[in-house]
Amino acid sequence: MPDQSSVPAATLTEIRDLLKRLPGPDLEAGSAAEVRQRELLKPPGALGRLEEIAVWLATWQGRAHPRIERPHVAVFAGSHGVASRGVSAYPPEVTQQMVGAFVNGLAAVNQLAAETDADLRVYEMALELPTGDITQGPAMGEEDTAHAMAYGMMAIEEGLDVVALGEMGIGNTTAAAALACGLFGGAAEDWVGPGTGLDAQGERRKVEAVSKALQANAGALSDPLTALAALGGRELAAIAGAVLACRIARVPVLLDGYACSVAAAVLHKADPRALDHCLVAHCSAEPGHARLLQLLDKRPLLDFAMRLGEGSGAALAVPLLKAACAVHNGMATFAEAGVSGRAQ
Numbered sequence: 001m002p003d004q005s006s007v008p009a010a011t012l013t014e015i016r017d018l019l020k021r022l023p024g025p026d027l028e029a030g031s032a033a034e035v036r037q038r039e040l041l042k043p044p045g046a047l048g049r050l051e052e053i054a055v056w057l058a059t060w061q062g063r064a065h066p067r068i069e070r071p072h073v074a075v076f077a078g079s080h081g082v083a084s085r086g087v088s089a090y091p092p093e094v095t096q097q098m099v100g101a102f103v104n105g106l107a108a109v110n111q112l113a114a115e116t117d118a119d120l121r122v123y124e125m126a127l128e129l130p131t132g133d134i135t136q137g138p139a140m141g142e143e144d145t146a147h148a149m150a151y152g153m154m155a156i157e158e159g160l161d162v163v164a165l166g167e168m169g170i171g172n173t174t175a176a177a178a179l180a181c182g183l184f185g186g187a188a189e190d191w192v193g194p195g196t197g198l199d200a201q202g203e204r205r206k207v208e209a210v211s212k213a214l215q216a217n218a219g220a221l222s223d224p225l226t227a228l229a230a231l232g233g234r235e236l237a238a239i240a241g242a243v244l245a246c247r248i249a250r251v252p253v254l255l256d257g258y259a260c261s262v263a264a265a266v267l268h269k270a271d272p273r274a275l276d277h278c279l280v281a282h283c284s285a286e287p288g289h290a291r292l293l294q295l296l297d298k299r300p301l302l303d304f305a306m307r308l309g310e311g312s313g314a315a316l317a318v319p320l321l322k323a324a325c326a327v328h329n330g331m332a333t334f335a336e337a338g339v340s341g342r343a344q
């Protein structure tokens with residue numbers, strides 16, 4: 001786990017500047033991949049989304065022959081002041097305990113990452129120091145938020161083929177619901193779900209907490225990064241930073257479930273093209289996720305009724321990207337195989 005004290009100083013102003021000059025797609029690599037897809041030994045389009053994924057990977061990796069040889073799973077962990085408000089079915093200490101489980105290879109995401117030969121890194125962010133209780137005021141100051149985003153950016157190295165992102169932080173579906181509501185509007189009920197498994201009474205408490213958080217932070221919602229500071233958490237800010245760094249380093253991203261997608265949605269709010277290098281791995285059973293994906297215009301790869309977080313859905317989708325590369329790079333063309341083309 002990298003040391004947080006070595007993170008270079010950054011300000012939200014500097015991060016806003018980066019958001020104004022996001023690199024675009026490599027259209028030449030994308031067109032070359034499209035041409036190849038049309039020549040491969042299959043009726044055009046017959047491999048459906050596998051074709052789309054191959055072309056998308058080519059576009060964002062900047063090479064006509066995309067590859068997933070070094071998948072990387074990054075899980076950021078943060079602790080939330082709001083977790084002491086009875087908004088999760090589990091106690092706050094589970095965050096630190098699950099970090100221990102990740103380090104020891106005991107969690108779901110460890111198995112899913114190992115299954116697809118992905119390396120998994122866990123980034124623990126000041127767990128002993130929960131963020132402010134959002135029902136009372138901001139979760140973080142601007143400096144803490146910029147630091148957390150910079151920490152997430154530092155997790156990204158040039159040359160990674162894909163990064164699957166995840167989070168761990170008891171109470172973070174409450175923070176995510178408040179942040180989504182702050183960014184996209186609607187009622188608290190629209191964004192709140194059971195999270196780790198709240199009963200109906202627990203969910204009512206969570207709706208109440210989200211409503212209070214929006215009132216307590218009403219002045220902070222006009223700017224997406226300020227909203228992230230007010231309603232988010234360190235691991236959510238780090239995910240936003242990692243998504244931004246991936247864009248700059250030309251690394252495609254797999255987003256996980258609700259909490260992870262809300263963190264990324266902060267960037268979408270700043271620039272609607274900011275998540276073009278991201279695929280959403282799965283649609284979480286947390287009900288706000290489907291609503292968010294509609295607003296982001298993202299179609300998830302999988303719909304597996306999962307509601308775990310910790311990057312599990314993102315890791316599960318890595319083999320689909322590998323399969324897309326395998327057919328794209330390994331299939332013969334009609335000419336190479338001596339097979340006749342269309343009759344009409």
Ligand SMILES: Cc1cc2ncn([C@H]3O[C@H](COP(=O)(O)O)[C@@H](O)[C@H]3O)c2cc1C
Nearest residue numbers: 088167168169170171172173195196309310
């Ligand atoms: C054992 C266990 C493992 C987990 N792995 C991810 N989460 C997930 O649950 C938390 C969010 O749900 P809520 O907002 O209801 O607390 C996050 O930490 C998330 O990653 C877990 C939760 C538990 C209990």
Ligand SMILES: O=C(O)c1cccnc1
Nearest residue numbers: 195257258259284307309
């Ligand atoms: O979809 C998620 O991100 C999620 C759902 C439930 C609990 N933790 C995370």
